[in-house]
Amino acid sequence: MSYELPPLPYEYDALEPHISEQVLTWHHDTHHQGYVNGWNSAEETLAENRESGDFDGSAGAIRSVTHNGCGHVLHDLFWQNMSPEGGEEPSGALADRIEEDFGSYEAWKGEFEAAAGDASGWALLVYDSFSNQLRNVVVDKHDQGALWGSHPILALDVWEHSYYYDYGPARGDFVDAFFEVVDWEEPAARYEQAVEQFE
Numbered sequence: 738m739s740y741e742l743p744p745l746p747y748e749y750d751a752l753e754p755h756i757s758e759q760v761l762t763w764h765h766d767t768h769h770q771g772y773v774n775g776w777n778s779a780e781e782t783l784a785e786n787r788e789s790g791d792f793d794g795s796a797g798a799i800r801s802v803t804h805n806g807c808g809h810v811l812h813d814l815f816w817q818n819m820s821p822e823g824g825e826e827p828s829g830a831l832a833d834r835i836e837e838d839f840g841s842y843e844a845w846k847g848e849f850e851a852a853a854g855d856a857s858g859w860a861l862l863v864y865d866s867f868s869n870q871l872r873n874v875v876v877d878k879h880d881q882g883a884l885w886g887s888h889p890i891l892a893l894d895v896w897e898h899s900y901y902y903d904y905g906p907a908r909g910d911f912v913d914a915f916f917e918v919v920d921w922e923e924p925a926a927r928y929e930q931a932v933e934q935f936e
């Protein structure tokens with residue numbers, strides 16, 4: 738099988754003025770496409786090596802699957818976590834669980850913003866199926882700092898390609914902008930699916 742880049746779930750200018758058409762175009766068409774291509778190319782190397790029995794290069798290709806695969810998965814999530822109708826706070830079962838596990842929405846948000854300010858990659862809200870609780874995690878690149886058994890619920894990309902053209906070094910302004918377009922509908926459904934599977 739090979740992986741394909743799904744189209745954005747809205748127009749390239751749909752998140753303006755919070756995220757510019759230019760940044761979404763580069764980010765989706767160039768960067769995200771690059772991870773899809775990288776994943777496919779690494780899979781080809783692995784398949785060829787299995788066929789030939791010569792495993793030189795297989796370890797590097799396995800690392801490339803992790804890097805590019807996590808890049809594809811998280812970008813796909815990130816696009817779905819935003820919409821022009823966003824900007825609300827979560828509701829329903831996910832909102833209740835955030836209150837239960839973090840104390841309050843404000844406490845969750847403060848901690849998530851701290852993660853986003855520090856990450857060299859992503860801030861993620863995950864459902865940790867091992868401990869049966871929600872957590873924020875700081876992820877460098879696309880995979881360093883991931884926690885086994887965790888399922889990403891909400892993803893915020895803080896690679897420089899995500900914000901620098903719009904906000905320069907003021908990453909905090911971009912994080913504020915993310916909360917103007919964050920759409921909790923998809924994360925709420927993803928959370929319910931994850932707990933159903935593991936609780």
Ligand SMILES: [Fe+2]
Pocket residue numbers: 764768812894896898899
């Ligand atoms: Fe990105």
